[in-house]
Amino acid sequence: MNKNSYVYSKANGLLKMEAKALHYKRYIELGFFHRNEIDNYDEESIYFIAQTNDQKKVVGVTRLIRKQLDQLPTIRNFIIYDAELELLKKVETACLVEVSAFTKVPRHNVGLGLIRTIMQYSLENQIEVWICCVDQRVFRYINRLFDYPFQIIGEPKIYLGSNSMPCMFPIKDGLQHIKEKKYQMYKFLMTSDKNVKKGVLS
Numbered sequence: 001m002n003k004n005s006y007v008y009s010k011a012n013g014l015l016k017m018e019a020k021a022l023h024y025k026r027y028i029e030l031g032f033f034h035r036n037e038i039d040n041y042d043e044e045s046i047y048f049i050a051q052t053n054d055q056k057k058v059v060g061v062t063r064l065i066r067k068q069l070d071q072l073p074t075i076r077n078f079i080i081y082d083a084e085l086e087l088l089k090k091v092e093t094a095c096l097v098e099v100s101a102f103t104k105v106p107r108h109n110v111g112l113g114l115i116r117t118i119m120q121y122s123l124e125n126q127i128e129v130w131i132c133c134v135d136q137r138v139f140r141y142i143n144r145l146f147d148y149p150f151q152i153i154g155e156p157k158i159y160l161g162s163n164s165m166p167c168m169f170p171i172k173d174g175l176q177h178i179k180e181k182k183y184q185m186y187k188f189l190m191t192s193d194k195n196v197k198k199g200v201l202s
Contacts, residue, residue, distance in 0.1 A: 005054070006110055008117040011047040011061075018058045019047040026103040027160075041065050041073065041100065048117050050110035060110035064097040064118060064127075072098045074133040077159060078166040084153035088129070088168070095128040102132075112188070119189050122171055130169040135162040147181035149174035 011019040020042060044067050050060030069075055069088055080088075088096065099118065104110050122130070134142070136156065143150050154166040179186040 005052060006050045006059070006108075006113055007053055007056075008048065008050050008110075008113045010117075010121065011049045015049060015058070016047050019049045019061045019063070022049075022058050022061050022105070023047075023063070023101040023103060026105070027101075041067075045100070046121075047101075048114060048121070050104065050108070050113055052108075059108040060104035060114050062102040062114045062118060063100050064121070065100050066094075066097055068093055069096065072131055073100065074098055074131050074154075074166045078133060078154040078157060078164075080154040080166060084151075084168070088131070088153070091129050095126055097122070097127055097130060099130045099132040102134075116189050116191065119171075120191075128171055130171065131167075132169070133159060133164045133166045135164055139165045139167065145182075146174075146178050146185060149177040 009015070020039075024039070041063075045063040045065050047061060047063045049058050051058055065072060069091075074080075075085075075088075102111070102114065104114075118130075121127075131153075139150065150167045150169050152165055153168050156163060156165050158164070175186065175189070178189065
């Protein structure tokens with residue numbers, strides 16, 4: 001499928017339930033969750049989805065977790081470097097989120113569209129910093145893709161079954177870096193039209 005075969009949106013109602021179901025299903029398949037494991041961050045999460053344009057099937061998902069800094073999963077589960085932690089403490093709670101549950105159905109290339117969707121949401125809602133923990137291979141991939149704007153903020157460890165890196169993306173500085181190094185990617189992330197403003201990208 002090409003990029004025009006998908007619609008991206010913030011998930012509400014039944015679509016949010018579908019987003020949670022796909023997240024849970026894929027994480028079990030990948031060995032990140034045990035069956036019947038409880039996810040403690042559902043209620044504080046804003047979900048975003050990719051759907052096929054024809055059948056409206058949910059084939060990709062990610063979420064933003066909004067909680068106090070010390071209650072975010074990356075901060076709770078990793079040793080964070082002192083200097084980086086002090087920087088994060090200076091960010092207002094409302095301006096900081098954790099990107100989580102990033103997964104998709106195999107053979108559906110919706111990762112970049114999901115990143116663009118949460119970028120647009122973040123810009124429209126004064127979010128300044130993303131925190132995340134990602135598999136070491138994924139970390140290398142996204143940093144090559146964006147020319148290394150993601151910053152490691154703590155000690156790597158085995159987390160959810162893989163060697164993971166705690167990192168952050170300061171949105172303003174990160175976008176400026178991408179603009180200078182990967183201008184076409186910057187233009188893609190900054191695409192804004194009436195659909196984007198409604199929380200929908202196609």
